[in-house]
Amino acid sequence: MTHLFSKEERLKKLCAQLKVCTQCGLHNSRINAICGEGNVHARFFFIAQAPGETEDVAGSMFLGPTGKVLDELMAEIDLERSSVYMTNLIKCRLPKNRKPKTEEKNSCGKYLLREIEIVKPEFLIPLGYHATKFILTRYCRENILSSDFVGKLIYCSTQKIYPLRHPSAALYNPLIKQAMSLDFRKISVFRKPCKWYPTCPMKKYFEKGWLDKKWVELYCKGDWASCKRYQLEENGQYHPDRMLPDGSLLNGLK
Ligand code: SF4
Incomplete structure (x- = not known):
């Protein structure tokens, strides 16, 4: 559907509503409600989860020590803030950085879902427990949250989701930074499709309607570095045409 208004205009309108929002009690203690930023x-x-004190005062996203961790992770893969979109699940500061309440997630989450609807990103990257739980519950329609999802690409309701730890975790536990960095680097893989896709049997099977789209989205146009076919191809090892990206075999083919 073509919209009369551009993405920029629609987000600007949403931001104006957000700035004066009084739907939950957090408006009483905030200085600024923080709108999403970046490339629409x-x-x-x-x-992210919610703005901290520095962000609340400045009216902008990811400043202070957490922003520094995020900038370091992004710099490792040459990813610039101007090339991504960033927003929070909760748009106003949580007093004393407490956990968000269910009613706050429900009222504020509506703004987040509108932003996603307008931007239509290929990859949603929730950072930390609350943002991940909200997104998985919304898109996967079941409570499937576990730490196993961190750093793993998921495909639910035609949306690719890549949950990561929140950058603030590195401030509390510097040992975790290395694992965060490894998970973050996977975003580099997502930047381009698998080089074997044009000649891969999976492309042919998908185009003939024999293969579920999830395989193409999760691997060929997602995490191709984890594809068993890709790994065997790179090592020059035999693999049957009907081998799926996870190493299992596609049934029903002659
Ligand atoms: S199935 Fe694997 S090897 Fe083939 S295009 Fe997809 S990611 Fe690449």
């Missing part, structure tokens, strides 16, 4: 045409859409 981005493929990567980061979702």
Whole structure:
């Protein structure tokens, strides 16, 4: 559907509503409600939990020590803030950085879902427990949250989701930074499709309607570095045409 208004205009309107929002009690203690920032045409859409004190005062996203960790992680893969979209699940500061309440997530989450609808990113990247739980519950329609999802690409309701730890975790536990960095680097893989896709049997099977789209989205246009076919191809090892990206065999083919 073509909209009369551009993405920029629609987000600006949403931001104006957000700035004066009084739907939950957090408006009483905030200085600024923080709108999403970045590239409105981005493929990567980061979702943090909520603004901290520095962000609340300055009226902008990811400043202070947490912003520094995020900038370091992004610099490792040459990813610039201007090429991604960033927003929060909760748009106003949580007093004493307490956990968000269910009613706050429900009322504020509506703004987040509108932003996703407008930006239409290819990858949603929720950061930390609350943003991940909200997104998985919304898109996967079941409570499937576990730490196993961190750093793993998921495909639910035609949306690719890549949950990561929140950058603030590195401030509390510096040992975790290395694992965060490894998970973050996977975003580099997502930047381009698998080099074997044009000649891969999976492309042919998908185009003939024999293969579920999830395989193409999760591997060929997602995490191709984890594809068993890709790994065997790179090592020059035999693999049957009907081998799926996870190493299992596609049934029903002659
Ligand atoms: S199935 Fe694997 S090797 Fe083939 S295009 Fe997809 S990611 Fe690449």
